[in-house]
Amino acid sequence: MLLWSVLKIIIFLTVVVAAAFGVGYLLETESMLLITVAGREFALTPLSGVIAAVLLLLLVYVALKLLGLLVATIRFLNGDETAISRYFNRRAERKGYQALSEGMLALASGEGRLAIRKAERAEGYLKRPELTNLLVAQAAEMAGDTAKATETYKRLLADDTTRFVGIRGLMKQKLDAGDTDTALKLAEKAFALRPQHHEVQDTLLTLQAGHEDWAGARKTLAAKLKSGALPRDVHKRRDAVLALADARDALAEGKIDTASKEATEANRLSPDLVPAAVMAARMAIQDGKPKIATRVIRKAWDASPHPDLAAAFASIEPEETPAARIKRFRVLLAKHPADPEVKLLEAELHIAAEDYAAARKALGDLPETAPTARSLTIMAAIERGEGSEDRVVRGWLAKAVTASRGPQWTCENCGHVHATWQPVCEHCDSFDTLAWAEAPQSESAFAGTAQMLPLIVGALEDRRDDPEIEDPEPEVVDAAPVEETPAEVTEDMAEENDPHAPGHVLPDMGEVSNDAETSEPARTAAN
Template sequence: MIWSLVKIVVFIVAVAALALGAGYLLEAEGGVRVIVAGQEFTLGPLESVVGLIVLVLVIWIGLKLLGLLVAFWKFLNGDETALSRYFARNKAAKGFDALAEGMMALASGEGRVALAKAEKADRYLNRPELTNLLTAQAAELAGDRKKAEETYRKLVQNDSTRFVGVRGIMKQKLADGDTDTALKLAEKAFALKPKHEDTQDVLLKLQAGHEDWAGARQTLSAKLKYGNLPRDIHKRRDAVLALSEAKKVLDKEQTIEAREAAIAANKQSPDLIPAAVMAAEGYIEQGQKKYATRLLKKAWEAQPHPDLAAAFAAIEPNETPAARLKRFAQLTRSHPENSESRMLMAELNIAAEDFPAARRALGDLFETDPTTRSATLMAAIERGQGASDAVVQGWLTRALSAPRGPQWVCDNCQNIHAEWTPICTNCSAFDTLSWKRPPSAEIAMPGGTEMLPLLGAQSAEAAGNAMTVVESTSDESDVIEAEDLGNPKKKGA
């Protein structure tokens, strides 16, 4: 309110001052004499003021016209002017609009449209680091791999986009199956950006695939350093790589280095079964049976496994069945109710010809956790106790349709492996094998298996043939052989 009043007062004062000034000029005498081309002009005071204003206005317009002519001349010469900046802004606006439309088309899955918009943006913008990125991705989406590769190579030439170019070519080589070139490109990309998690994962996978275990361990350490891997997982996977490195050294018959590497791997991850087995074998070769026993017991506490039992048996290869049974009781003490412990004790009692004890050890395992191995052990026990061929054959028939039990299964693709490997042979995933039951462990047979014992011949030969079939369907190393069923006094386990 006050400000409005002040403005009104100022306006009135200004008008009054102008009126007073005009009145003064009208009443004043004299003026300005102007002589032009021999003619004299006399201007009064008011006319002089008006003339001065007109003169200033003409001079200002003349200067502006002169500036416009100079700017037009510079524009023709290619110099930067207000006019050129106007056209440049207009051109940049069209370029960024085309770039935005191309990105939207790329996100919508319209590769051809995105490629056309990228070319349009490239014409309007002098920003190849932006337009080349869009062009490369649009070309890949449109299926024009040649165009994409050419664009990625252009990106490699620019310092700010070199990493993107190298990574793009690396992915193309991976898609082509050229892992050798992809490995070199992954190493280059890792050198440019060691913190990039996806590059770390790709490099680690390629190094593991090429059995470059030392390089893979360095990459794994980088993942831990830059916070892309938890410490406990790093410890486990580093142990896997150390074990793989030990196996590679063992293939070269450098047993001392292999033993040291395997022992180091086991210390990093005691629950890694292959590392425990290899380390125990190293201790056994050194004559340090006490260390091997302690190591295998610790691994058995983490997870009972047939390979651990085989390594434990190798500590005393020439002991009697009774002595072995007594020594293995120390191993199975930690998990007495585990199915692996029960089947192991049953095998040891069968080897010692104590078939009632073998039955007690096995108990109701087949009813609670049926597997091919437990059914085969029941057949061996029945044969040892003098059961008829029909009873033995009945158990062998059950073994045909029973699940195979725990196997080395890939957590990623569920592929089953006969032995542990650091990399899945099916999906090439690293450190994904676990000792567990396969998702589909049962054998599907049309019509079921209930009538098989009645259809077969009631003879020991039929039982032996059925046992042979069981062996062909199971890869357990400690399954009782068919000939053992016919001769219960023969050593087993």
């Protein structure tokens, strides 16, 4: 700044010296300037000629100004009410736009307070609140002045041209403050004004899903598809998720027909969506349509094996023997034979039939190459069934306690692990981000309940209910910790065993609950 000031002083002195030198030169010149106008001659000295030229330029400037005023007056008389005021305010307008541009540059550089001052100055010159208020609001947010930002956004609501901007600004403020109820109402208003605005669509969809407004969310999703903001395959997947969530709520309210309809629709839209296939299959089983349930499960299984699909497939024939169950499951086991889930399922089926050699063969090297709580627990059951010493069984169970839980419903956005599938992540509120994947060990080692050989539960129940069997206490236990196991964590895992956890293939999943009576066979088997 100091250098620039010095430079300006030097330039000014140079101009003054040059002007003085020029005037002195003109005074010393003896030549005359002759000008002829209408037959009359005018003799002017060089200095007089220069002065006359300056006066002529000034006269032309005044004439142009008067001409501009005349044009503005004619426009005013023709109906342009602001023509004369614009004529007189051009200088102020230039200053206003200059202040506005400086304010925008200050905002871009992170100087919130300076941007507010420039915007207020621009408003004094321009009287254009639709331009300056937005700059003031954004600068106030940057400066941390929430009250001023809110006040400015509310002023924007008064003008039709800026109402959407005001509503959007207030909506973002409510979201930052955690007031999702008010934010949802504002998002709905913003969506009504600009239904094709992508950001508003996404915000409204997230808020509607968080408030379990599934019908409204499906309308918003349809608007996203119509506006071209969403690929058709993604739309079908997310529409299926919303339909499934609606079916769950309907089932909880006792609306069986609605639940069945929405579950079927969800499965139609996305056949590989495991929770939709499971619910559609169970609704078909309740309606006495086992063939439809089988078709739904097999189609989803072809896309990706999943323990919940196996559980639903087992519930189609809850009273079958272990041998019959193995035979019926062959259609699933034949698909993806190298998949770990298929190997685990086949091992569980053979354990339920007390064929431990076949179970060990089916399990393969999973306990060594991909050890999880489930595979290690199955290995412990195989060792116990083959008569191995308790220390061997306890060794496998001890490994299972600290091993990875294997694939779980994990949020792809925040990594949070869920016990069951949900349409919205309960940790970060993201919509349709849950995937069946293995979470990091630090998050999943002790998350959820243990998965303790669910197939055995059905087999043991059948054996205990059979009057011809003298000893109701089966020799082969499921993967629950044995009584001699010293690890308290293992005992807790057995006590918290949930029949509905992924991987449990019970005879009748539709009637299993977590009460003490239902859990008794599993506890008896563990002893």
